[in-house]
Amino acid sequence: MSAAIEVRGLRRVFRGRTGMFGGERVVRAVDGIGFSLAAGDVLGIVGESGCGKSTLGRVIMGLLPPSEGEVLVDGKRLDTLDRRSRARLIQPVFQDPFSSLNPRHTIEQIVGLPLAAQGDVTGRQRRERVMEMLSRVGLSAEMASRMPAQLSGGQRQRVAIARALVLRPRIVVCDEPTSALDVSVQAQILNLLAELRRELGLTYLFISHNLAVVEHIATEVAVMYLGRFVEQAPVDDLFRAPQHPYTRALLASVLTPEPGLGIPDVGLGESYPDPANIPPGCRFHPRCPIAEARCQTESPEGRRPGGRLVECLLVDGQAVSDPVRVPA
Amino acid sequence: MKPVLEVANLRVSFASGTRAVRGISLAVQRGETHCLVGESGCGKSVSSLAIMNLLARGATRSADILRFHDTDLLKLTERQMAQLRGDKLAMIFQEPMTSLNPAYTIGSQMAEALTRHRRISRAKALDRAAELLERVGITAPGMRLAQYPHQLSGGLRQRVMIAMALMCDPELLIADEPTTALDVTVQAQILRLLQTLQRELGLALLLITHDLGIVARMAQRVSVMYAGEVVESASAEALFARPTHPYTRGLLECIPIPGASRRDAPLGSIPGVVPRIGPDFKGCGFRDRCAHAAPICAEMAPLQHAAPNHDYLCRLPPDWPEAAAA
Ligand SMILES: Nc1ncnc2c1ncn2[C@@H]1O[C@H](COP(=O)(O)OP(=O)(O)OP(=O)(O)O)[C@@H](O)[C@H]1O
Ligand SMILES: Nc1ncnc2c1ncn2[C@@H]1O[C@H](COP(=O)(O)OP(=O)(O)OP(=O)(O)O)[C@@H](O)[C@H]1O
């Protein structure tokens, strides 16, 4: 069976000036990422702010050209397709429902635009499919003639989802689709995404900072650090037995609603990573609480101890001796 | 002790007739965190903009008290208010992109935040900016200062906003969803930094968030808003131990917790939407979604005390959760 999406050796660099003193600065925002997903899978992508998640999403969607590597959907290389065919295969849902919808268009126009761009549907067919899509995402027909400003944040995000799905793509890349929404509206949107996935057989890439949300919606989770996946595993394994020290720090930083516990300090220190200056050896070593001398020179890239990707020299595939407390 | 910020009966309405804020009261003490939570559209951002006198044209505000230390903010001219803003009284806005100017570098915007209020050289101001960027966990600050907003990731922009608000050592910081774009390790670092400033400089923090984990870990006091009103106000411990307003109870029930929620079940949510509140609205704003609504709720919702310093706006008696469980 061919994968719904396959990503091979993807890299993306940004070049720019260094501060006030000139000199070329090369940011390796995506630094060698590969994975493949079957239809219906949901890959949750979590990781530090600035580690390259949005860049990865944009490169996968073809909004930014890769510096190296390729993306295949249903076995077809995306870079060999024109924009229209690409749009039928892969669609985005972005974080900000406020700025991602054109304020001067009606909801019907917004959701109909991808269809119009395809050029091969009549006005009537278009209207029918837009109306069908709006009702699928739980918006009443009366909303079709409204402007984005007349909708709440949650309703706008439904519009963005309707627009992404109207062409019936195979893959949907969601970049923090619920972080601008409150808990209750967020739950409605996640339930909707889960339902649409089941009914339409969609495959999602789901980028989020909210680990509870990722745990809920993902089937597979990748933890990203400085441009690479440092750990990837089925969702239950990752949350129950996180292996990479960065993954463990991430899970230990979750703030559960328990008053009085304060803000945890998980010992990552203050030496934040610079994507233009990736440390040699293990890229996490300057902040790793369990680093050894060899971590400064030996690279853990591509290690799969026990069959799952964990880019850490010290993980041997046996059960970890001191799993972090997953908050109860 | 006199609060740093005192608000009584603050109201905001828009030209369209929407009553976005309907008589909220709250106080923030020196060194304290007061969290403002509530459903999308309930009036949290509008309340904070009203305090800062930054409401959109056509909006009107009124209040019985709006005081920063001894200064009556209702009496200030726009010029006097502009002098306070970004200096002793700082704000982090909900949408970083709307408050960063795409045409200027991060450095020039941050330096300006300081030179506008202090007699200080641009070079010194840039040093201060670099120092604060490091404190919010941004490496190579010199390089970041030379960049434009679009060259930063969402979380970097958000941290720039936080650093910028701290340029003048504010006494009161109003932070509207300041960490939504950050991963949990960076979020923890920012929250620890804010706590340090509270300890060292007595920073008073009005923190708007929909993350109840942050509320539990940061707040001394919490005000829960719904449809333009504060429907429950209590200490953080009391609120989590004994949520009394039906909306607060619903809210606490939909928190997903990693490792503890059932994946196959749909996430909890409160069905229904917030009503549009016009000039003639009366009664309880939550009644369309409340399982305990009674005819009287269409008329009024009284302010009651669940305990000293724990108030709620609802007809139900304080012990109703136990009565309902029995
Ligand atoms: N157009 C650009 N020019 C230069 N550098 C860029 C550009 N876009 C992104 N970068 C850099 O690439 C790195 C990764 O950015 P990206 O937006 O992918 O991060 P992210 O993981 O999505 O972060 P966040 O969680 O904060 O959204 C950052 O260091 C960022 O500054
Ligand atoms: N400029 C405006 N003109 C008219 N109505 C407005 C304006 N700004 C806000 N509103 C309305 O005021 C109400 C309160 O909005 P506000 O932005 O304060 O909500 P919020 O509690 O901050 O929500 P969120 O959690 O989504 O940020 C909403 O019904 C909103 O539609």
Ligand code: SF4
């Ligand atoms: S390889 Fe070494 S530095 Fe890297 S994560 Fe493992 S223990 Fe830490």
Ligand code: SF4
């Ligand atoms: S006043 Fe009535 S409708 Fe409002 S929260 Fe209380 S019981 Fe529910």
Ligand SMILES: [Mg+2]
């Ligand atoms: Mg991003």
Ligand SMILES: [Mg+2]
């Ligand atoms: Mg708001």
